[in-house]
């Protein structure tokens with residue numbers, strides 16, 4: 001996504017990978033305390049639109065179905081949050097050089113099997129999602145996580161170095177030394193703290 005589009009979106013898409021952008025739909029630390037940014041089903045639709053995984057028509061259709069079936073919409077929202085937590089737990093472990101827990105992989109595989117059953121390879125040899133369920137935005141996210149887990153890029157997954165932030169990103173810096181989710185936010189705050197500590201100790 002280009003710079004301009006990033007600025008005009010409500011959600012952040014700077015992680016470098018779709019599924020990690022989705023992990024970053026909560027601010028704060030997903031292990032402790034966080035601020036939820038997915039409040040309603042419509043937020044999932046908006047995220048999907050901004051991420052470019054659903055079309056404008058699909059978005060309208062999903063929003064309409066959600067208002068017709070509010071209980072299903074709430075259930076899907078809960079599922080969307082559970083998917084995020086599962087993906088976060090897996091990628092957080094990987095970024096720390098640990099093995100993901102088998103319960104998290106089992107949970108993820110359940111999402112993956114479901115997503116896989118909703119798609120098909122078209123005659124033009126493209127992957128197409130064939131169902132119009134409210135869960136549609138979750139499938140490409142799940143797919144993206146499976147892709148990342150199976151790719152060499154998984155070794156580049158990092159979790160922000162700030163204690164109060166658990167945003168994930170792909171460290172594509174030349175010497176793989178990036179520590180913060182983005183230098184505008186967490187990195188600058190950390191730098192300011194170090195500067196303050198230096199000034200204090202020099203007094």
Ligand SMILES: [Zn+2]
Nearest residue numbers: 160165181186
């Ligand atoms: Zn951060």
